[in-house]
Amino acid sequence: MSDIQSEQSQHPESRITPEPAAVAPVALVEPIAAIRFADFGLSPEILRALTDQGYVHPTPIQAEAIPVVLQGRDVMGAAQTGTGKTAGFSLPIIQLLLAHANSSASPARHPVRALILTPTRELADQVAENVKAYCRHTPLRATVVFGGVDIAPQSAALRSGVEIVIATPGRLLDHVQQKTINLSQTHLLVMDEADRMLDMGFLPDLQRIVNLLPKERQSLMFSATFSPEIKKLAASFLKNPVTIEVARSNATADNVTQTMYKVNDQTKLDAVAYIIRERNLKQVIVFSNTKIGASRLARHLEAEGIKASAIHGDKTQNERMAGLEAFKQGEIEVLVATDVAARGLDIAELPCVINCDLPYNAEDYVHRIGRTGRAGASGDAISLYTDKDERLLVDIEKMIKHKFVRAELTGFVPKLRAPERGSERSQERERAPRGDSSNGRTAERSSQHTRSAYSAGSRKEKIDPWFLKPYEPSVSAVDSAQQGQANATTKQPKAKVAALLGGIPKR
């Protein structure tokens, strides 16, 4: 570590040298030449689909996961962002469905046999595209189901018969209620971004869905981040699981250069514009912690002549999808996003990610910067922080087990502006454009899932040096209240989770 420190203090912007890993870093991403997909006994149809896409050798997570899933085992899989987790679970699932003929005498010739859950609609869409490509030469059919779009075509697709459904939780339950989907034959469950799916906000819906599945089933969980607490919760959904870790959980991708710039709250937006100009960035995602902040930053960049667009949960689904697509097509240089875009999204060769705000959850930092440096490519992650963010910064350092160099943004001259009156927030609310969101559902939705009482609480003020303590991450909202206190009791949050699970009303 000490050599890393000194190296960085000489070159404040130099890359964060990764900790010596058990395996050479690149080996965690690079396909393994000694193994071929054909070695796993995958059907010729699947192999043909892989050949279509030019895939011959599996990545390490794929090499480890595929045989284990084929054996019928439950899996808890951790691998860094951009290392091929999707294929790691999709390929063996497809193989299992092909190998075990449908034994159901159900009137539907194609009962749903595998369910893949994701935390965002765009990710569901992306995973579905992948799965469909892998199924292309097989008789299996896959469809995607998520909210914010017309339900009728989804119902039609489900009626026509599909073996694999990729879904976000809310709309899936909607289909359950409307009886357009039957999960009684669904013996395969995958939770993508599993730690997020087990977050307090998702857990009730998740529990309802799991209750609809056969007890005899195979369950798989994948993510780049698993806190110890979430691991325990995850285990309660798994039966004698095999843990697959091709790198330490919570590790950032090794090939991403991470930079931390201290900035002033008032000049943040200028700082982002400055960085984009200075580095001549033509393709960058900028993360904001709030929907309002994302919209405001996008407007600011546009005013600066930078082609930008915001995506967040108050945009219509059409706007979200159009924004993402425009960004992928290069029509937009900057995609300003909330954490709706933090996880899973695979944007080819994205060179850079900027955190305009440090994320509240350290885990999200790993996922956000994981949008760059995928599939072995190199990437840049630039984060802005203010003096109020020191605690968040330390949380991130503890989790990824790296200490950042706190750099200054030199040569940066913020624009002068008329001083604002009143709180920034209330002003922004007044200024928030109507059309920015609204299909009219927004207010309704935000009030509908009430904030849980568990999210209340405060962090401790004083912190010990991070390197003296083992990593004790936040479990989303579950124990954020407790984690601040020294020797946080783990009993209490667990009891709360149990109470919540037990207290979920049946629909």
Place this chain on the structure above:
DNA sequence: AAAAAAC
């Protein structure tokens, strides 16, 4: 603290 996820 916030965001996400059904209508």
